[in-house]
Structures are given as C-alpha cells and as structure tokens.
Amino acid sequence: MAEADAGSSPSSVDGGGGGSVQNDYPTIDPTSFDVVICGTGLPESVLAAACAAAGKTVLHVDPSSLYGSLYSSIPLPSLASFLSPDPSPPSSTAAAPDSHTVVDLQRRSVYSEVEFSGAAPEPARRFTVDLVGPRVLYCADEAVDLLLRSGGSHHVEFKSVEGGSLLYWEGCLYPVPGKRQDIFIDKTLGLLEKRTLNKFFNLVKEHVAAASVSPDEAGEVDASAKIPEEDLDLPFVEFLEKQGLSPKMRAVVLYAIAMADYDQDGADPLERLITTREGIQTISLYSSSIGRFANAEGAFIYPMYGHGELPQAFCRCAAVKGALYVLRMPVAALLLDEEKKHFVGARLASGQDILCKQLIIDPSYEIPTLDTSFGGPDLKSPRKVARGVCIISKSVKQGSSNVLVVFPPKSLEEQQVAAVRLLQLSSNLAVCPPETFVAYLSTPCTDVSSGKQCIQKAMHALFSPQASDGSEGHLETADESTVKPTLIWNCVYVQEIRQGTSRPLLSCPMPDEHLDYRNILESTKKLFTDIYPDEEFLPKKSAPVYADDDTDSE
C-alpha cells in the first residue's frame, strides 16, 4: 500500500502465480472455518456470498492483489503477466500438524498461444481488459437476479449495448432486428423477408405466452398457440426452414439471437445442434430483456469498469455477511485427514494451517487426485475458446458506442466451424480513454491454430491494419463513414475451459465460450446445492437492509 510495499499496490499486479507473500500479515483468527475458498472468480465469489448468507463462516483468499481470478478485469500493462504467469514456486512441505498429511498444490496455466501485436496507446493503464470477453448480461437473466437478491446491485452500474447487434454476412454488416418494430424500418430486408420474420416472431411470442400460463388457467388461452412438442424437439435450424426463413434470416435468428455456437447446417455431431426448445428459450430471454429497465436500450447490458466489478460486488456482499477476505495469499498445500481420504484444510503461503469443513479451490490449481476411485484426472481434453482483444480507432457502426457483431460459421472462410462474436465497447463504460474503442472476440475451438485464425480473420474483416507510418487509412479522400476502424493493438490467445467439479475437491467452472453467465451460474448454484442441500441459494432476503434502523429505536 505504501510505495515501498510494492506487492500490494495495484500497479504491480502479478499473474497470481505465487510470488512473495507479505510477511507482516497478522495471523488469521479463527483458525477454522466452515468454508475456505481460494480464488475470487465470479463463481467462487457468488459461492462466498451464498455461504455467508446461509450463516456459514467463510475465509476467502486469493493469490493475486486483485479480485476476480480468471474473471477479472485488469489494467492493460498487466495483461501479459496475467496470461503467461510465472510457474508457481515449489511449495515447502514442512511437517504436518497432528495427524494430517500435506499435499502440495500447483497452479497450471489456463492460457496458451498468447500473441501480442502493435503498441498500446499511452497511458496504457487507462485500458481495462476483461479476461472473460466478449461477454454481456441479458437484462432479464440470472446474473441480474443474483445481484438483486444478494444486494450486489448496489456495487455495480451498467450501460446498454445500445448499438444493438450486427450480422456479418457476405462481407457486409447487417442490423439484427431486436424487436418487431425494427423489422419494418430495416431497409436491408425485402418485403417477403419482413413478412416471414414478423410471422416467426409472432409465433414465438404466442408460444411463450401460452407456455407461461399455469395448467389450471390453461382453459382460457388458446392452446393451439403453442408450438407442438415434436417441433420443439426438432433441430432449431429445421424448424426455421419449415417457417420459410431465408438462409440470411436463419443466420440472424440462429447465431445473432439464439446465440448458437456451432454450424447448424453442417455435418457436426448432433449434440452441437440446438433444439427449437433451446432456441426459443434464448429468444424469449432476449425479448423479455428488452424494456426491462427504463433507460436500457436493447437486451444487453455491460458493467461499468468491466466484468471484474461483478466478483467484487459479490465478495463485498459476502464480507458484509461476515466472510473474511485476504488478498495476496496463495494456498500452498492442502491438508488431508489421517486416512488420506478427505481434505480437511489448507496451508496458506504464509505457513498458517487453516482447518475447514469445505474447501473450494480456484480451477487454475491442479487438483490432486487422491485415489483411483475418483476416476483419476479428466482424460478428455478440455474444451477451448480462442479469444481476442483489440484497441481500435473508431466504432464499427457510426454513431454507436457499444455494439455486438456476430460472424456466423463459414462467413469468414469455409473452414470456420463456429460463430465468432465480437463486442465493441466505448469509453462511456470507463474501460478505455475517449476516442478509442476496445473490441473483444471469441470463438470455441478444438484446434487452437484454426481458432486463432478465425479470430484474426474476423479482426481483418472489420479493421484495417495500422499504416507503417502510423497514419490512419490509405485513401485520404475516402468518405469517413466507409473507412474501416484502424486496428491499433491486439492480443490473441486460447483459454481452456474446465467445468466445475465437486469431487474430490470442489472447483468452480472456468469462464466459458458463451456470451452470458447463464451456464456458469447454473453450475455454481448446483455446486452450492451439492455442499448445502438444505440451504437456499442466495434467498431473496439475503440483501442487507438499508432502511434506517428504526425498528428498535425506542
């Protein structure tokens, strides 16, 4: 905190790879907790808030000096050390206390193929980079509800992705109609397309309305408004064909509204095809998000200052409920009981042993396997996502600040097997200085080089490289609105995705390839239910009460 005390100043963010530990830390007291959590990613932070709200004693530590772990937003100059952390130093296996066995813990790198290009404009510190990008919240999704229920909503403010969504199709960008009115003012749609699309949205709307009615009221609504069960089980792409949507309209609905990842027309394994039921679920979330908040435009919102604000909000809620917070504190080892069957505590890097009933470990730690009965390490290679971060000179859509762009499969090249999403953010979100824009890209991939190649193709489709003399654009006479934004700086990398596990040790999910947090929060909730089956997950009343405390004032 003082300048001499470099380890704690935010300007010296380490990659969380261990490093020196403050020696002047007071000893943590008490020495045993119901729950010890290492890592402050969004799932760990939500779990901390949920456990604290359920009355559990919680110790929450993080090796880094920043909150957020794999979900943090970091100053751009620290990005390189975050993506390629130094290997964690070998832990010292000192004698175990009592009859416990000490198992050293190692961290692994989650990122690979990290590649930087260009020079970030100064002051580079004013760029805040999300590790989970591109990502947004739907106004009506579970993340927003959890923020409301926990009281975390007091600590985050949002802005709209007000420029809406664009579809990259045959080399051009087309607006994605967000609501029915948009269809009619869209000049890029033919009359027949407008009619078909409108009919389709009406069908979905009536289905959702009919399906949301409870069975005892069902008599009063038209049951025929529901889409038949056999259609709901169909691949969504087939259903859209049946409705007469053109290939471009199908791409709009599949990839830019239902947010399908993989090629729905291709010969991909069937599990990658989304069903009509799944498609309609996302469309329904999308449309209920529009208009949920009076001053929100469109379905998506983005947290001011970046996604790293979200874990902080939940940690703050947990702290208010009594959870103890210690940053810059790696876990060096785990403690096993006498039979070497159960984890009973953690040895902190400070050397202190903390006992606990439940241990939750950041997924970037290598989880030791206890014995073969747990099935050993996951032999399947993990899913991967290729991500890109760019600094660009102007907006991809004139007059808009924050925009989502979707490149459907095969739109960039024949080998493109999955959709690429790009989220452009402006300085109105306080993530970059004025006159600059930040863009995030991602695409799921099995092969790292083709994943990275897709990200690069998408960048080059929308942005022009910086001229060698540093000037922007080549044609001085070109109309300002037709000149592509200049790509000033970029970073491309691949992240592995591991799911949450509850055995042998509870470990939370890594940031996934999706645009929102729905899957991550769903598995977080499941992990909570696994450890506390009788407790409610962040019940509505868990937000602190702000009312003037006049109930007992007389």
Next chain:
Amino acid sequence: MASRRRMLLKVIILGDSGVGKTSLMNQYVNNKFSNQYKATIGADFLTKEVQIDDRLFTLQIWDTAGQERFQSLGVAFYRGADCCVLVYDVNVTKSFERLNNWREEFLIQASPSDPENFPFVVLGNKIDVDGGNSRTVSEKKAKAWCASKGNIPYFETSAKEGFNVEAAFECIARNAIKNEPEDDTYLPDTIDVGGAGRQQRSSGCEC
C-alpha cells in the same frame, strides 16, 4: 441524473481495524454506541439526510465491511467517493502511522483526477479512553501531519460519548459537496438494475 448525482454523496471511511469506523458511523446516523467490538458485520452503508445551506443531501457512508483487515478492499469500493475519511485511534500510535498508507491506498485505487485537492478529513477517535491518559498521539502531531498533506481538516472525536461526531460529519458533508464528480460524463445513462426503489423507501420521501 446529473442532479441525482449531486444529491447523493458517497463517503468512505478508512483506517485500521478497531479504530472505531463503524462506531462513528453508527453514532452519527443512529445515535447509538455499543461497547462490544466485533469486526464489522451486517452494514454495507448507512445513509443520512443532511441539510447544508438550505439544500438537502443524502450522505451515503460506506463501511469497510472488515475487508480492511488484510488490506483487501477492492477497487470497486473506492470508486466514485466524494470524500474519504481517515480514522485513527489516539491511543494506538500504529493506527496513526498507517494513515499515510491509507491515504496513498485511496489515491492509487480511486485515482481521482485531481489528487492534490481531493477532500480528506482526519478523525482522531477514542479521546474518551481512560480520561485521555492512555493517549499516545498528540493533537499537535496529528495536526502537523494533516497540515503537511494539504491542510486536511482534523477532528478529535469520541464515538462513545458522541463528542464532536456531528461537527466532523458536517465538515465531511461540506467537503464532499465541494468535490466535483469527475465521471459525470459517464453517469447520465447508467443503468442501476436495483432501481431507486429500495433506496427511496429507506430514506423516505425523495422530494
């Protein structure tokens, strides 16, 4: 929205654990004091309506929620503060010596655009203890430090007796009002998903 911003003043209270941050807040907002110390649980922030020169303001006073114990306050806590209150215990020299660290921590994390002129207020708390006989930091020493940091206003308080607490917070409010919010440009269309509903209820009529 710009006017809402001016009406709502965010104040954060920093200082070592046990110096009486929560007690000062509670004494000021609820006129209550409890001798029983527990590391802060349960309060996120407290609000109080204040009238300054015929204008009504809502003072939103943020507690550290115990996250100061291991210097683990996140950057989000510091954002948008209009005034930073630094508290030490006049009976504990270390808590005074650490004021400098807290001030620097604040300036790094909140990174106000004009750090030289950002309003701080320093409170020397617990002057009641042992009739002042156990005091280890003199008023003179504290005032000298405040003067060296750009004339930070200084108050000696007792949260237990309620001594000087009202005066200190009036000064805090006045200084908070003077602070020009720098991120005004960001604010006009921010979306508060919690809506104003909860806050309006708690603070009564918003007129």
